[in-house]
Amino acid sequence: MSRKVWLGVAMLATGVTLLVAAGFAAGATSGVKTAHSKTGLAMNLDMSNSDFDYLDPALAYLNVSWQMRYLTDCKLLNYPDKPAPQGTVLQPEAADFPVISKGGTVYTFTIKSNAGGCKFNTGEAVTAQSFADAINRDLNPAMQSPAVQFLSDVVGANDVAAGKGTTASGVVANGNKLTITLTKPAADFLGRITMPFFAAIPHGMPINSKGETSFASAGPYYLKNWTQGRSAEFDINPNYKGTRPRNVSRFNITIGTDQNQAFLQVKSGQIDDDLAGPPPAEKAGLLSAGLLKKQFFVSPLASTTYVALNTSRPLFGNVKARQAVNFAVDRHAMLAQFGVLAGVRDDQFMAPAVPGYKNANIYPTKAPNLTKAKSLYTGGGNATIYIRNRGYQVAQGQILQYNLQQIGIQSTVQPFTAGVFYTKAGTKGEPFDAAIGGWGWDYPDPYDFLNVFFDGNNIHDTNNNNLSYFNDPSINKQLEKAASLTGDTRYAAYGNLDITIAKNYAPMANLYHPTFADFLAPRMDPSCYVFMPIYGVQDLATECFK
Amino acid sequence: MTRYIIRRILWAGVLLIGVTVVTFVIFFLTPTDPAKLVAGKAARPIDIARARHYLGMDKPVPYQYAKFLGRLTGVRWDRHHNTVWNIKFKWPSLGQSFATRQDVNAIVGHAAPVTASLVFGGAIVWMLIALPLGILSALRPRSMLDRITMIFVLIGISAHPVWIGLIFSFIFGYKLGLTPITGYCNAINPVTSCGGPVQWAYHMILPWFTFALLFAALYARMIRANVTEALNEDYVRTARAKGAPEWQVMRSHVLRNALLPVVTMLGMDISVGLGGAVFTESVYSLPGLGHTLVQSLDGPDLPIMIGIVVFATTCIILINLMVDLLYAVIDPRIRLA
Numbered sequence: 001m002s003r004k005v006w007l008g009v010a011m012l013a014t015g016v017t018l019l020v021a022a023g024f025a026a027g028a029t030s031g032v033k034t035a036h037s038k039t040g041l042a043m044n045l046d047m048s049n050s051d052f053d054y055l056d057p058a059l060a061y062l063n064v065s066w067q068m069r070y071l072t073d074c075k076l077l078n079y080p081d082k083p084a085p086q087g088t089v090l091q092p093e094a095a096d097f098p099v100i101s102k103g104g105t106v107y108t109f110t111i112k113s114n115a116g117g118c119k120f121n122t123g124e125a126v127t128a129q130s131f132a133d134a135i136n137r138d139l140n141p142a143m144q145s146p147a148v149q150f151l152s153d154v155v156g157a158n159d160v161a162a163g164k165g166t167t168a169s170g171v172v173a174n175g176n177k178l179t180i181t182l183t184k185p186a187a188d189f190l191g192r193i194t195m196p197f198f199a200a201i202p203h204g205m206p207i208n209s210k211g212e213t214s215f216a217s218a219g220p221y222y223l224k225n226w227t228q229g230r231s232a233e234f235d236i237n238p239n240y241k242g243t244r245p246r247n248v249s250r251f252n253i254t255i256g257t258d259q260n261q262a263f264l265q266v267k268s269g270q271i272d273d274d275l276a277g278p279p280p281a282e283k284a285g286l287l288s289a290g291l292l293k294k295q296f297f298v299s300p301l302a303s304t305t306y307v308a309l310n311t312s313r314p315l316f317g318n319v320k321a322r323q324a325v326n327f328a329v330d331r332h333a334m335l336a337q338f339g340v341l342a343g344v345r346d347d348q349f350m351a352p353a354v355p356g357y358k359n360a361n362i363y364p365t366k367a368p369n370l371t372k373a374k375s376l377y378t379g380g381g382n383a384t385i386y387i388r389n390r391g392y393q394v395a396q397g398q399i400l401q402y403n404l405q406q407i408g409i410q411s412t413v414q415p416f417t418a419g420v421f422y423t424k425a426g427t428k429g430e431p432f433d434a435a436i437g438g439w440g441w442d443y444p445d446p447y448d449f450l451n452v453f454f455d456g457n458n459i460h461d462t463n464n465n466n467l468s469y470f471n472d473p474s475i476n477k478q479l480e481k482a483a484s485l486t487g488d489t490r491y492a493a494y495g496n497l498d499i500t501i502a503k504n505y506a507p508m509a510n511l512y513h514p515t516f517a518d519f520l521a522p523r524m525d526p527s528c529y530v531f532m533p534i535y536g537v538q539d540l541a542t543e544c545f546k
Numbered sequence: 547m548t549r550y551i552i553r554r555i556l557w558a559g560v561l562l563i564g565v566t567v568v569t570f571v572i573f574f575l576t577p578t579d580p581a582k583l584v585a586g587k588a589a590r591p592i593d594i595a596r597a598r599h600y601l602g603m604d605k606p607v608p609y610q611y612a613k614f615l616g617r618l619t620g621v622r623w624d625r626h627h628n629t630v631w632n633i634k635f636k637w638p639s640l641g642q643s644f645a646t647r648q649d650v651n652a653i654v655g656h657a658a659p660v661t662a663s664l665v666f667g668g669a670i671v672w673m674l675i676a677l678p679l680g681i682l683s684a685l686r687p688r689s690m691l692d693r694i695t696m697i698f699v700l701i702g703i704s705a706h707p708v709w710i711g712l713i714f715s716f717i718f719g720y721k722l723g724l725t726p727i728t729g730y731c732n733a734i735n736p737v738t739s740c741g742g743p744v745q746w747a748y749h750m751i752l753p754w755f756t757f758a759l760l761f762a763a764l765y766a767r768m769i770r771a772n773v774t775e776a777l778n779e780d781y782v783r784t785a786r787a788k789g790a791p792e793w794q795v796m797r798s799h800v801l802r803n804a805l806l807p808v809v810t811m812l813g814m815d816i817s818v819g820l821g822g823a824v825f826t827e828s829v830y831s832l833p834g835l836g837h838t839l840v841q842s843l844d845g846p847d848l849p850i851m852i853g854i855v856v857f858a859t860t861c862i863i864l865i866n867l868m869v870d871l872l873y874a875v876i877d878p879r880i881r882l883a
Contacts, residue, residue, distance in 0.1 A: 144585075256833050265727050419579075419844060
């Protein structure tokens with residue numbers, strides 16, 4: 001009897017100790033102070049299922065990394081902290097718009113006297129050399145920067161990338177002037193040079209192939225610390241005197257959280273936002289609770305999800321078969337797998353946010369038209385479909401399989417992890433007939449959609465993004481011609497090509513353009529929410545509190 | 547004993563090499579191109595080739611494996627102009643991540659303590675639950691407590707840790723607000739504003755119970771069976787007949803014999819737990835080895851995968867060796883050959 005009592009007391013004591021500790025700890029962490037002012041508080045964020053790949057400007061490439069780079073960068077030109085369409089229009093930041101000369105091959109930027117208010121948090125000034133250093137650092141082969149591909153037409157860039165020299169001869173900083181010379185005119189150059197790779201860097205920033213994790217920034221905020229896989233902190237740059245908003249005093253980010261758990265944390269107010277957005281399954285509940293535009297925001301992305309039809313293989317080498325698929329595929333069902341408000345169905349490849357987009361209603365987007373599909377193609381056949389193996393993508397593969405079956409094409413579906421999927425589908429000669437893939441732009445120009453998808457001159461042995469292996473000489477010429485145009489003429493040419501390719505060649509069956517969803521904690525002021533259309537992320541600089 | 551230990555260590559080396567070979571082969575059989583991670587999604591062929599050379603992926607697979615073994619043993623070797631061998635000795639390294647270029651030593655070094663705190667803390671919790679439940683059930687067979695214990699065992703064995711974790715975090719974390727819903731704080735050297743032993747324990751309460759539930763159920767049942775069997779032994783009847791108090795009979799005769807198999811099982815299950823921890827780590831966003839391994843599969847990122855496999859294999863081998871040695875100490879009948 002006494003032994004049993006002793007055991008019981010011991011367990012009771014253990015339980016009480018834990019509860020007391022929990023109580024103290026709960027007191028220490030809970031109770032976020034209610035804000036009476038809109039600004040000056042720290043924002044607590046989760047980053048679910050992900051981490052920054054890098055925050056080093058030469059290496060950062062993921063959307064979430066560019067989201068933070070947009071907070072910390074000072075660039076020659078930049079996009080304003082406004083939603084579309086104003087948010088897609090470049091405006092001067094550290095420099096005025098460049099003078100373009102010599103047939104569109106020479107760009108001369110004049111850095112403003114105060115560099116647009118930009119100054120490094122260490123006190124160092126932003127100069128033309130700050131940007132020249134960034135470009136040359138990106139080109140340095142020791143950095144292995146993915147920015148190299150976007151500088152291939154800068155004079156001397158390829159030499160630096162090959163290890164012959166440390167500075168590109170076509171990049172010259174002289175006083176407050178930065179001159180960049182291209183090998184040929186490029187109408188998309190301003191879009192490319194505004195990518196985060198080319199933001200101002202402090203003098204002497206080390207060459208480090210692993211990426212610097214602590215460095216000065218000249219934008220509204222700077223990276224205070226980053227422990228990879230664990231946490232990051234961004235603080236206000238006290239030396240920044242520009243016009244960009246800075247309502248939040250600090251961003252505390254917990255990295256690698258679970259999206260479902262983070263959703264509960266936002267709901268309970270333990271954190272303010274999850275950078276990954278709410279889980280797809282929760283969106284319907286948020287919508288029916290009337291939280292749209294109050295705590296729940298949905299914004300269109302400049303990206304697309306499609307079924308690539310491999311034109312290099314017999315089955316879909318037949319244009320009628322491809323057009324039949326476009327009539328047979330159930331875009332509504334495909335999108336439904338992605339969740340409520342998950343995207344906009346579209347039969348064209350360019351997203352509506354892409355300049356030049358024109359909606360032509362070529363194929364049905366609400367429901368398949370099997371009658372039309374069968375009238376186009378009755379040849380039957382067997383198809384191999386490649387998909388990625390995430391939950392909703394598996395369902396999409398099954399839907400496509402069903403749709404093909406309805407027009408007499410039998411198929412097998414093969415799922416792969418994302419890395420394997422893109423490697424296999426991007427290898428020329430790979431034995432697949434259809435692949436469900438996705439794409440998002442790197443910079444706001446239709447070149448980054450149509451030329452990437454359909455220019456047959458860019459087909460290599462591996463690492464292809466033209467997953468339909470479409471190679472039509474006349475289309476190749478038209479794409480190259482469009483790439484040489486500028487302004488509205490350029491966008492109109494691309495808009496027409498988007499329709500022509502979809503209607504007459506149908507190398508892909510476009511499904512939908514995804515949206516980005518965000519769910520904020522109750523203390524966040526919804527009127528401050530801005531979606532940054534260029535990078536497809538929430539603009540954290542504009543956030544404020546109720 | 548010394549010969550036994552030496553033999554076990556040599557076999558451990560053979561096992562490690564076997565495991566790394568299998569992992570290497572599986573990775574290279576998987577059609578993937580890590581160079582694309584480095585060069586970017588729209589890279590030109592020349593950029594991909596440059597990235598492949600930087601990663602050393604342009605060399606034959608056996609060469610890459612030999613390089614890996616060299617790094618692992620601290621021997622860095624290279625050949626200049628195919629003539630001169632250049633050999634250096636450095637600290638053993640598991641390589642560099644393809645995706646982020648971080649040292650895998652550092653990645654594993656940061657993740658391992660998290661997994662260790664989950665597994666060892668969970669082991670303590672499951673023993674704290676299983677021991678009293680198992681013993682009391684054995685002492686009171688077919689009582690209400692015994693029946694409740696068996697129901698608990700059934701639930702613990704049947705319910706998946708992910709489901710248990712989600713239910714726990716929803717009820718205790720979200721609805722009742724008693725614990726954090728998710729997250730991890732370092733006990734020492736905190737990297738966030740949340741840190742220290744109290745915060746660490748506070749964030750680990752639910753993960754420990756989630757992780758422990760399955761094992762607690764199994765162990766409660768095993769302890770119950772062992773204690774019941776020991777209670778029926780002749781030496782227990784003799785001890786009671788000689789007038790020994792019940793607590794002494796339990797401590798010196800029953801438990802000492804009944805818990806011998808538990809010691810063996812504990813070592814093995816801690817090793818198994820290293821693999822099962824991935825579920826709990828995923829639910830509670832614990833940045834441990836399992837969570838890191840799952841994230842590396844997306845790339846896939848071979849150096850991290852192989853680094854974690856090597857580390858986990860080494861831990862399992864060491865733990866099993868310690869269990870075997872401990873068993874020999876506890877049970878004088880055991881002689882290590």
